[in-house]
Amino acid sequence: MNDESVNKMGTPTPEELREQVQRTRDGLGRTAGAPPTAGADIRTQVKERAAAVREQASEKAASASGLMRGTTEQAARLVKDRTPDAVLEKTAEAAAQVREGAVRAGRYAADRTPDPVLDRAGRAASAARAHRVPLLAGGALFAVLLLVRRGRGRKQ
Template identity: 45%
Template sequence: MNDDARTNIGTPAPTPASPGSAELRDQVERTRDELGQTVEALAAKADIKAQAKEKTAAVKGQAAEKAALVSDQIREKTGHAARLVKDMTPDPLLEKAGQAATAARANRTPLLAVGAAVVVFLLVRRSRGRRR
């Protein structure tokens, strides 16, 4: 028995390449690629944890955008309201308010002491009122 007979046992004999076999191989390869893509798509749809993470990230992004938008709108409205109040307030009153603010900044310690005393007085009065 020669070596050729031993190696070819049970294997089909090679056939010469036919003109349509290259097309057939290309079609088989395309079908394999499509099948692989389909399997990947199905696996992605079945991955609920990944879908939940994606959805959470999307909702989080939308919430951040909405919060930024609302924040900008509030800043704009507050600035508009402040300008409107300033425009409608008489000048002598604005001057008096500025003087009072300057005096308060200069005398913070006495103002804080008076404020603390008022708070203590109100708390004592309230606690005595509950005992009765």
């Protein structure tokens, strides 16, 4: 067996081996010459990556929220355009009656609810207002997951 037949079978030639060794030495030289903290500060890298992921998730949530808002507005316009005026008037009257009933029920509940419960409910409402975007994004994600799951159940 000569050198050429061995080389055709996939083994490297001596020259190829020398080039590979030289490339490896060059790479090791660059790694050894790098500053000692270049790869050592993993905590900072993790924090940077987490911030990037958080920002990306925030952008996606805002995009999904805007898309949902636009779709909802379009659907509302379509429904309103196709609904007869008489039905719209009756609906407005019914909505006014429901609002009045809700206000009365709210006053009644507020009068009868103990102060500690009202205080906790107020704090919970404030927290929800302060974190509105993540709550809306989470709710939207939950709704999408339910719809996907429901759609898969019908296909089977």
